[in-house]
Amino acid sequence: MSENKYSQERLMNILLAPQVSEKATYVAEKHEQVIFRVASDATKPEIKAAVEMMFKVSVASVQVAVVKGKKKRFSRFMGRRKDWKKAFVCLAPGQEINFAAGEQG
Secondary structure (H helix, E strand, C coil), X not given: CCHHHCCHHXXXXXXXXXXXXXXXXXXXXXXXXXXXEECCCCCHHHHHHHHHHHHCCCEEEEEEEEECCCEEEECCEEEECCCEEEEEEEECCCCCCCCCCCCCC
16 A cells, blocks of 8 residues: 555545535446545655545546536636546455445445
8 A cells, every 4th residue: 555655644634525416426336436636746656645545445547527617607707616536446356445335334
């Protein structure tokens, strides 16, 4: 595991939230992946180390996508939401993260 290469404080701030949607559920069932919303400056090795440290699972691979913020109108002004980063974490065979059960034990 490569978690000792990064500071524990940095790893705790990388994963922001699990992404829960229809697409995320479909991907989780079909490809054994879990989708997280991550810090915009996070790298693949940092994401891997953070998931392994927080959930005590082994990660096979990580794919990252930057989601562009939507254009929104605020009365007569056009605004834009922030871009954010999404990580597709592929777990090793037999590994699983269950968010519905709450804390891992």
